[in-house]
Amino acid sequence: MYVRHREITLVFIAVAALLAFYFPLALWVKVSWPGPVDVAAKIRLHGPFARFNLSGFAYVARVYQLNQLGDTAVFPDHSPVMLYEDNRVLGPAHSLHDDVANFGGGRFSHWKDFGIVFSTSDNTDPNSNGRTYWAVVAHPAAGLSSRPDTGLNHRPPSTASPPPAEPEAVQ
Template sequence: MSELPIARWAEDFTPLVCEARKVSMLREEALALLAKLAAYSNGPVIEIGSYVGGSTIALASETRQKIFSIEPGGSNAQHEHLPTTDITADARANLARCGLLDRVDMVVAGFQDAATHAYLRRHIGIGGAGMLFVDTDPGTELALQSYIQYLRPDGFVIIDDYKSDEARDKSALLATFVDDLIRQDALETFGVYGWGTWFGRLRPGGIAKIERVRGTNPFAPLGGFKYWAHIGHPDRDDTTSGVEPIALYEDGRPLGPARATPEAIETIGLGRYAHIGRFLVMSASDNSDPRTNGRAYHIEFEGGYESISFVGPRSTDLLGRIRSFLRR
């Protein structure tokens, strides 16, 4: 068990934590803990998914370490609580308002981009970071597996949406993934704070154990040839006017037709798919089970949204695929 005063830290609502809460989807307890753990970190802090900078304010509020905040930017005018037409500009403005902009290195790119990894290797190095905070929707499992290499062996790990009343399907899959790493003694749990943010740190040998985990395959059967996976972005699903359908690839080959009906996906399949709400509803090209067919699936969105990759459990391990991608 941690010797750190986690429970007491979670109740320390400093003025900057309160400012952070105004532009964050995290509760004060989670923001307060982010601030304290960043201050206690033995190296730079990596944040994946800063949005408009609320959690970044908390992270930068008490630490002397540099915050590397990774966020692809864009717009999200339909966000229920924090709409924005320019994510990056609003994040910069929020950090500047709190006097923290100079403590943050804003990496305006996707976390899967080769250039992002090259930048972190140059400025942090493998094993140089003291803390990793992941708050991306979707892709948390992939982000954790591909960025754990930058952490020190005793680094802090924070994962949002471990529990969530608003995204229960996502959180159920994510909690299963995290709980499995805890059972493998890769992670030590500090606790779950706020609305469902998991806090902990690496256990001895944890980096290697996390890197050995096979690529996450989030598909679940819906009957017939139909499977579903959580992919987020309900504001850009098939019912959104003026938005191109997502592009789905199987081992690099495009599937389709897109925007198929659930009935056609279930009874005919053969690569048909649809984006319904937060979910991809799909069929494999040959109506095989995407959980076991060993193929990699890749999704691309219109308008600069970050792409998503799912790697099947019989295909090459996730770390190997990432390294191959970075060598391109």
């Protein structure tokens, strides 16, 4: 009986040690963003984020490293950028700026010579909600899409809300 009690105690200690290691590791992984396995670029977006047109839920993040990948009026679905809030993919990508500002919900758009116009998943202020935002570009071979809204219809950006040419144009 003594041997059986000792084995149970050792198993209990081993399980407790494993859990003591697992939970801090799981918390660290959640905070440090695991992301896709095969990425070409992963850039942490740093605030403060300027409000887009002083209204609604839209904010602007400047990501000069990804400028050449941005959408343009000629190629409105060009950007392969995926936007993450902590470890959650936001979207739909390539959204109209008016939709980002009026509806939020994680919508975003990445424009060449302007940056990423985005909203948070719950329409809170990204400057104060405590979350980390990442711009991610997957390797083409990874088969990852920048369109988490694959089943949704997409409308290209309208001419009514083109991105300003200069960062100073954001009010």
